[in-house]
Amino acid sequence: MAASTFKVIVVGGGPVGLVAAHALTKAGIDFTLLERRPHVVIDAGSNLVLTPVGIPALGQLNLRAPLDAVSSPLGRIDRMDHEGNDLGDVQLFSMMKELIGIAPRVISRHDLTRVLYDTLPSEAQKKIFGNKKLSDITSTPTGVIATCADGTSYEGSLVVGTDGAHSLVRDIMRKLALQNGPSEQVNAEHPFLTTYRCLWLRFQRPANVPEGVTCETHGPGLATQLFTGEDSAVAAIYETMEKPTTERPRYTRADQDALIERWGHIPIIAGEGKLTLREAYNSRQESGLVSLEEGVAEHWSWNGRVVLAGDSAHKFTPSTGAGCNHGILDIAALVQQLNAICSKAPNASPSREAIDSALQAYQEKRRNTIVAECDRSSKATAAATWQNGVFKFVDKYVMPRNAVTRFFIGQAAKGAARNPSPNFNFGSSEVQLGKKEAWTASPVMVRAH
Ligand SMILES: Cc1cc2nc3c(=O)[nH]c(=O)nc-3n(C[C@H](O)[C@H](O)[C@H](O)COP(=O)(O)OP(=O)(O)OC[C@H]3O[C@@H](n4cnc5c(N)ncnc54)[C@H](O)[C@@H]3O)c2cc1C
Known part of the structure; x- marks a missing residue:
């Protein structure tokens, strides 16, 4: 005591x-x-x-x-490039469960x-x-x-x-x-140094995409990560900044719109649940643009x-x-x-x-x-x-x-x-x-x- x-x-x-x-x-x-x-x-x-x-x-x-x-387990990570070409999946989460005994949620x-x-x-x-x-x-x-x-x-x-x-x-x-x-x-x-900014979005999980799905889109200058939960889906979009900074940039709604102008065409879910970043942004319940300090x-x-x-x-x-x-x-x-x-x-x-x-x-x-x-x-x-x-x-x-x-x-x-x-x-x-x-x-x- x-x-x-x-x-x-x-x-x-x-x-x-x-x-x-x-x-x-x-x-x-x-x-x-x-x-x-x-x-x-x-x-x-x-x-x-x-x-x-x-x-x-x-x-x-x-x-x-x-x-x-109140959390959902995660399955495999589906990965694609900016054109929607398959980059191969990664079984990271199921392997954690198998080898460590704990699955991420x-x-x-x-x-x-x-x-x-x-x-x-x-x-x-x-x-x-x-x-x-x-x-x-x-x-x-x-x-x-x-x-x-x-x-x-x-x-x-x-x-x-x-x-x-x-x-x-x-x-x-x-x-x-x-x-x-x-x-x-x-x-x-x-x-801390900031090299990336991150737009995050929450929107209704598309009906044809099951809970527990993780999708990533990779490519030059931008990567996305999307997780589906029971009701909602959340995507994080990482954009490389023009120049790394130690200052704290402040972002507005106009900055979010501008990022979508640059990258809205990128797919964030492939295949049957196909969804572009712009579609997800337009149906968002909540979003934010933040610096990713490191x-x-x-x-x-x-x-x-x-x-x-x-x-x-x-x-x-x-x-x-x-x-x-x-x-x-x-x-x-x-x-x-x-x-x-x-x-x-x-x-x-x-x-x-x-x-x-x-x-x-x-x-x-x-x-x-x-x-x-x-x-x-x-x-x-x-x-x-x-x-x-x-x-x-x-x-x-x-x-x-x-x-x-x-x-x-x-x-x-x-x-x-x-x-x-x-x-x-x-x-x-x-x-x-x-x-x-x-x-x-x-x-x-x-x-x-
Ligand atoms: C898009 C995104 C996705 C992320 N995903 C993950 C993930 O999957 N897993 C993971 O582990 N981490 C993730 N992180 C990181 C995670 O969010 C942070 O590491 C975590 O929130 C840190 O918690 P914290 O309590 O230290 O700080 P914060 O969450 O920042 O909380 C700080 C608190 O302090 C309060 N505060 C600030 N100033 C004052 C003051 N002067 N007086 C009183 N109160 C004050 C704030 O209001 C706030 O409530 C993610 C971050 C981002 C941006």
Whole structure:
């Protein structure tokens, strides 16, 4: 059981922040979660694929059954080029099921956040506050004060920034480091680089296309990924930008229309359910155009007072479905460290030095894996958008060879079995994952969604 005086302020109630609420509750660590939107359950955004990276950890939080009830398993990936020519299918998902024991599942952001919120004990739900936009963090001799735009402030021992890719917590951490900390703890002002923009669309699943279908269209400058769920279909369209940027471009509805003007003729479902991007766009229920930042922050914490997790610490292209799944594992590793130091001093708050060491250990445990996974994701997007002749060759001729997929998944499973995976089982009640479920980072060169 954790120290009663240690308190975490979680900033950001996206999927990773909500998983933090579960993990902290499970570890008996007090927390307050501040979310700038009115509520943490959101009915917006693209769908997500939960992969064997994140699913076992969610299972340890007893979330697997409620998430399974509102998500769909994925079958094979059908692939074609911009002209609709078959590029060969990839049996990635069924092989994951066969070799690892877990099949990836697609879920809407609404259902994911709803399940994560609804399954929290009511006492934990009362610690979550909407309409609380963080504006500043002050470090004090005993902890931190998080101030919100509405003038309210919250005291705690540590701020956990789960406030996404454009993290204010990360910016404040940088400011604090520049003001007070040793220079080597200062992150770059813009740690992420954007090479692609992504249009995502949600529309009614076409009646002649079954649930659980994954279709991808690959070719120079643009790739699409489409998943069908029970009622809806969601497509993500990755477009190579004219020039990579570290700035944050803002997009309007006119930018979405312009992208459709450029690429509307591209097929996103082949064969019987044939559908072009323009047809899907015209029948959309919801859409958005976002930058796909990529990168890993150099420093994930500052001085035992502030720490980053999820997209605030690292941002992947979504091609391998890794961002959120790895954010979940960040929380597992972080809360394990916090639980360990709290358990050593059950009636007092751990010292700043002890918290700082725990945060360093957390980064050490996660960062190398994340750098490798970010690179893998980047290569997957580069291959799908045929960034050069080598990527095009691999995408057209190597990827469809299921023996290759099988080899990489097999290697990944073996590697994962050798490494102890971070998990949410704290203290003496620790439960070991089954061999097939002992899946950490996936050294898979292929697309996971
Ligand atoms: C098109 C697309 C498809 C994707 N597909 C997948 C996939 O299949 N699988 C996968 O694992 N990942 C996927 N991702 C990535 C995934 O969406 C992110 O990794 C995930 O959402 C990160 O969660 P997070 O909680 O860290 O950040 P976010 O989801 O960005 O949540 C951050 C939260 O912080 C809040 N916030 C921000 N600033 C403040 C502030 N100042 N004060 C208070 N609150 C604040 C925001 O309102 C938000 O609720 C995809 C991404 C995109 C764009």
